[in-house]
Amino acid sequence: MEHTPTIRSKIETELKQRGYTFSSFSKISGINRGTFSAMLNSNPPKPISVRQMDLITKALRYPEDWLYESYIDECFYEGKGHWKRIKPFLLRCVELERKDCIQKVLLRLTEDLFYVSTIFELAEELFKGGKEKESVPFYECVIENEKYRHSERLAISQYKRFKAFTMSDLEKSLELVLEFIPYRNLLPEHYQLEAIHKITNIYFYLHKWDEVENYGHELKELAYVIYTNQQIRKEKRKATTWLHAERNLVFYYGYGFLSVSTALQKKGYIKEARAELEGYADLSWFKGLDSEGEADVEQFRVWAKANSYTLDLLLGKKDILPAYITFLENHPEEISSGLVTILETANRYDFDVDSIIDKYSEQIKRLQESDDVKQLTYYYSYMYQLAIYHYRRGRIIEGQKDTLNYLSLSEQRNWFKPPVAIELFKIICNKTRPILRDWSFC
Known part of the structure; x- marks a missing residue:
């Protein structure tokens, strides 16, 4: 030896x-x-x-x-x-x-399970000190060795591991979501809100609209219960422990409505989507708002206005397009999502938006270099709709280039590719086979 x-x-x-x-x-x-x-x-x-x-x-x-x-x-x-x-x-x-x-x-250390609590405390120290990714091995150690399967410590470890994981690999994120979801209701309330918010976002990025709708409902209901209980205790002049979540309570409440409305819109239920939109269009009735909460209320008002234009366009109201473009110019942060809506509507109702595409083409191209998952989601959706748009207007080669660009970037980013993208690629290949007969992958 x-x-x-x-x-x-x-x-x-x-x-x-x-x-x-x-x-x-x-x-x-x-x-x-x-x-x-x-x-x-x-x-x-x-x-x-x-x-x-x-x-x-x-x-x-x-x-x-x-x-x-x-x-x-x-x-x-x-x-x-x-x-x-x-x-x-x-x-x-x-x-x-x-x-x-x-x-x-x-x-x-874990040969003696006495140390599980000590390892958890170190993980928390690292996490709170800004070393979220570095804390993951310690939380995983707790997850593997915690003997009480319904403990808050185990639920927090599952949540912090999920929260720390980079969003650049959505397939891996989905695995972590599925593993974490059974523990979400064991979390303290201030963690539950942000956890459900993040779960909803993952499913949004993956275009899983049924899940977005379900967790959107869960988020707004939890936020409202917490808000109501706080107000009842305040009215009875009892000591109230205000929630110390990552965001203001009004944000989670409004985001629940926004998520449900978006999911219903994506599933084609426009009337129902508009009803949910009304739930977050004006949240000024929320009591106890600080400056951050007031900013959230204003943000939801802007999102409601943008999404109201979206719903009108999806109903074929082409005449509101100039007003929508003006709105986007005044709110440039909405341009990415707005262009996706405009292309989707143009494809549905077959009208020409070439001038709009040309105007914003360079701005959209810059999105593919972004590290922001939300912006990348808009970029992929835009490329998907753009491929359809070119194809329907007889620009076969442009449509295929857009689809290949979409799939290539998805591969580079290790992005979860929605099945519709693959189906789109197959459709274009089948339709263009006589023109591109030498392209073996078709």
């Missing part, structure tokens, strides 16, 4: 090879001579702290993590975990991205 050098044997070998004494090495490392001697010669030896390990490594001019593999045993001296050494070591491993060492330490 091959002998694995210990942290002390590695240090002693280096000192001997370089001709250092305890006294001379103490001067270059900044570690007291007596302390250094006690680390190597005492019986039992004095434990080495993470700071001391780093000072030794720096003095010997090795990479910062040179001794990290060996230090794991120092964390479990005599087979027992020593949190005063483990925590600083894990934090340094996070800084140096030594995920392998983190996993080895966590594996040994």
Whole structure:
């Protein structure tokens, strides 16, 4: 069996090879001579702290993590975990991205499930400190080892892992959503609101409109129950603990209506969509609004106006198009979604919007470079509608180019491709086969 050098044997070998004494090495490392001697010669030896390990490594001019593999045993001296050494070591491993060492330490720690709560506390510390992605291995450790399957700690760990995951890979995000959803009602209310909001968004980006509708209803109902309870307690002059969610309560309430209305619109229920739109068009009745809440109310008013134009266009009211363009010019943040609506309407009712496409073509092209999932969603939807638009107007080659561009960018971004996009590609290929007979992928 091959002998694995210990942290002390590695240090002693280096000192001997370089001709250092305890006294001379103490001067270059900044570690007291007596302390250094006690680390190597005492019986039992004095434990080495993470700071001391780093000072030794720096003095010997090795990479910062040179001794990290060996230090794991120092964390479990005599087979027992020593949190005063483990925590600083894990934090340094996070800084140096030594995920392998983190996993080895966590594996040994969870041989005793007593440490699950301690690992959770460290995950929370990292998350609150802005290290959301770095906290994920610790939350996953809690998820794997929490023995109470209905615990709030487990639900929070599921939520924080889901929340921390990048939205650039929507297929992976969907996996996490499906795993997290059963735990959402175990969360504290301030987490529940943001959790349902994010679930709704994932399904929106994936064009799963039934789910968007369902979770939109859930979001607005939860927000209203919390709001009502707060007002009742306030009227009875009882102490009220105001919700400390990521956003104002009015935002979640309005967003629920917005989500349901959008889902109904996408499913073709225009009348029902307009009824839901009225639910968020004017939220000024909400009591206790601060400046942020008032800004949310105004934002929903703008969204309601934009979506009212959308619904009118989808009913074939072409005459409102000039007013809609003026609205978009005054609210440039709505241009991306507005152009998708205009193209969809043009395809449905067969009217010419070439001048609008030309006017905004460069602005739309810039969206494909965005890292914002929402803007990318609009870009993909726009390219899908644009391909149909070109095809219906007899511009076969342009339609196929748009579809190929859509699919190519989807692949590059590891984007979940809605089945309609693949079907569109097949339709165009079949229709253009006589023209493009040498294109083998058709």
